[in-house]
Amino acid sequence: MWQQCWKHFKIYALLIKLNAMRQLEYRVNIILGLLVEIGYLGIKLLYAYIIHDTGVHISGFAPQSLYLFIGTFILMTVFFVAMLQFNIMAFDRQIIEGEFDLILTKPVSAQFLATLKYVETWMVIPNVIVGLGLVGYGWYASGIAFDVLHVGLYLLYAVLGVLTMYCVFTLPLLLAFKLHNISAFHSLVWALWDFNNLPHRIFPSPIQIIGTVFFPIFLITNFSPLAIMGQLSLGEMVWGALAPILLFLLTCWGWQRAISTYESGGG
Amino acid sequence: MNVIEVEGLSKTFKFYRKPQGLSASFKNLWQRQVEFKEAVKNVSFNIERGQVVAFLGTNGAGKTTTMKMLSGILHPTTGKVRVLGHTPSDREDQFKKRFSILMGQKHQLWPDLPAIDSFALCQRIYEIPTPLFRQRLTRLSEVLGVSHLLDIQVRRLSLGERMKMELIAALLHGPELLFLDEPTIGLDFLSQRAVMRFLQQLVKEDNLTILLTSHNMADISALCERVLVIQNGQLIFDDCIANLQDSLGGLRRIHIESESALRSELLSRYGKVISNDIHRAELEVNDGVANEVLQQLLKDIMVKDVRITAPPLEDSLERLYQRQGQVA
Numbered sequence: 062m063w064q065q066c067w068k069h070f071k072i073y074a075l076l077i078k079l080n081a082m083r084q085l086e087y088r089v090n091i092i093l094g095l096l097v098e099i100g101y102l103g104i105k106l107l108y109a110y111i112i113h114d115t116g117v118h119i120s121g122f123a124p125q126s127l128y129l130f131i132g133t134f135i136l137m138t139v140f141f142v143a144m145l146q147f148n149i150m151a152f153d154r155q156i157i158e159g160e161f162d163l164i165l166t167k168p169v170s171a172q173f174l175a176t177l178k179y180v181e182t183w184m185v186i187p188n189v190i191v192g193l194g195l196v197g198y199g200w201y202a203s204g205i206a207f208d209v210l211h212v213g214l215y216l217l218y219a220v221l222g223v224l225t226m227y228c229v230f231t232l233p234l235l236l237a238f239k240l241h242n243i244s245a246f247h248s249l250v251w252a253l254w255d256f257n258n259l260p261h262r263i264f265p266s267p268i269q270i271i272g273t274v275f276f277p278i279f280l281i282t283n284f285s286p287l288a289i290m291g292q293l294s295l296g297e298m299v300w301g302a303l304a305p306i307l308l309f310l311l312t313c314w315g316w317q318r319a320i321s322t323y324e325s326g327g328g
Numbered sequence: 329m330n331v332i333e334v335e336g337l338s339k340t341f342k343f344y345r346k347p348q349g350l351s352a353s354f355k356n357l358w359q360r361q362v363e364f365k366e367a368v369k370n371v372s373f374n375i376e377r378g379q380v381v382a383f384l385g386t387n388g389a390g391k392t393t394t395m396k397m398l399s400g401i402l403h404p405t406t407g408k409v410r411v412l413g414h415t416p417s418d419r420e421d422q423f424k425k426r427f428s429i430l431m432g433q434k435h436q437l438w439p440d441l442p443a444i445d446s447f448a449l450c451q452r453i454y455e456i457p458t459p460l461f462r463q464r465l466t467r468l469s470e471v472l473g474v475s476h477l478l479d480i481q482v483r484r485l486s487l488g489e490r491m492k493m494e495l496i497a498a499l500l501h502g503p504e505l506l507f508l509d510e511p512t513i514g515l516d517f518l519s520q521r522a523v524m525r526f527l528q529q530l531v532k533e534d535n536l537t538i539l540l541t542s543h544n545m546a547d548i549s550a551l552c553e554r555v556l557v558i559q560n561g562q563l564i565f566d567d568c569i570a571n572l573q574d575s576l577g578g579l580r581r582i583h584i585e586s587e588s589a590l591r592s593e594l595l596s597r598y599g600k601v602i603s604n605d606i607h608r609a610e611l612e613v614n615d616g617v618a619n620e621v622l623q624q625l626l627k628d629i630m631v632k633d634v635r636i637t638a639p640p641l642e643d644s645l646e647r648l649y650q651r652q653g654q655v656a
Contacts, residue, residue, distance in 0.1 A: 075448065163436050166399055
């Protein structure tokens, strides 16, 4: 099993490199894309600054700690855009046009190749820089100790958040095997993603429960800052660690069932 | 030793009809007329190691569906398939490392990158040791004459060059079995010949087993010793090419060239006139009387050149389909 994980890790590293090289072939596109990203970031930062400047505590969170949430959200957006966005957009086309046929004949996990083949590289750089900066500032301004325990806790829940994000957005893709065209689903994905913009504690408790337990979208960006702020209960900490693993197993099981009925397309 | 064993293989697809017009589209929103199509019906055959087999049939006959079941892309509805000792639908990695499939209309190379970068991905996916990878890449690219194109973006290559690169990508891991689904589609005749010559060499040197679908009879005649013909999902012929022609009544073509004008009325006494352009004519006669007819022709006509050939494969196939009552 570890051998397989290592093999897939090495392939993913090469995929990142190939995608970076592919994108470098289009210089103007990279520059324009970076400018658009910087523009979006400017709007997000302005919005964060206004919240900070008003000095209002939101759901018990001090303004400076909100930077921790917004920074984490921006970093998770990096993973979302880099790892998932373009694969989600290309997924149903692969099924309809039969490109998935070739993926199925490769001695590698078809789920891995079909859902992680495309990686966005250069355009996420501004988000990485600003996200890290905001997390750093929020961390410092909130007076959280910068030690192994806290950094480890933050990274652990961040990794689990990425895993949750992968599952939450991959599971509905399986519908493409049955329904073929799932373009309407893409709009839903972007709408759901924006729920993570602020701490989930600002939502009414039924929404918090739904978003944490039944459709655990809040686990993606909220748990890592909450964990280092000491705001997670023991039950939430356990659920935050368990849910991503259960979700991942569910995704793999669903994937196996979906591809067993794959009927191929495109002749 | 059999590389492919197929017994009673069938595949049924579900589909629905959508009559013409907007009202039918609205009606389809809540009620769809579901139908089933048996794309492959009870097909059985075996292929031995080292054989090069053509899989022929008209569009929609079931060739590609069968090939997809043999390569594990599709699960059969019923029937048994063993390929290289594996059940393809189990999709085991060990099985996938032993075969390759090349589909003329589906590509695995990254268009924005030079082919060499896509080959590096193949190396990692198939876990090919670097010295072996280099050795195979050098050999394949030299034989196909594309060594100088390895560092050019794939989308900037011609169709023929791209297909050669796709072939290299399909062969880098050293497969024992190759499924080729219309590999020369869209290629000019020079590229077609280059690909076919390369495959011939590969079969000779590497004892590769090939199952090939193509609508190009020149490909088939050049490469294949055996033909499987499928029509409406059923296997209607399985034998060598010569026997396909013989089984349909054993016809021969007599090609005559004369300095004097050839008259069709006169020629039709000897056999069916296939073509006549005054000085060159082609007659179709039964195999049993071909020599007799030839002697008579030599006596009656001032012949400059003459030769006897088997009818083209296309004609034999057309007659086979006619016999099955399935020609449009």
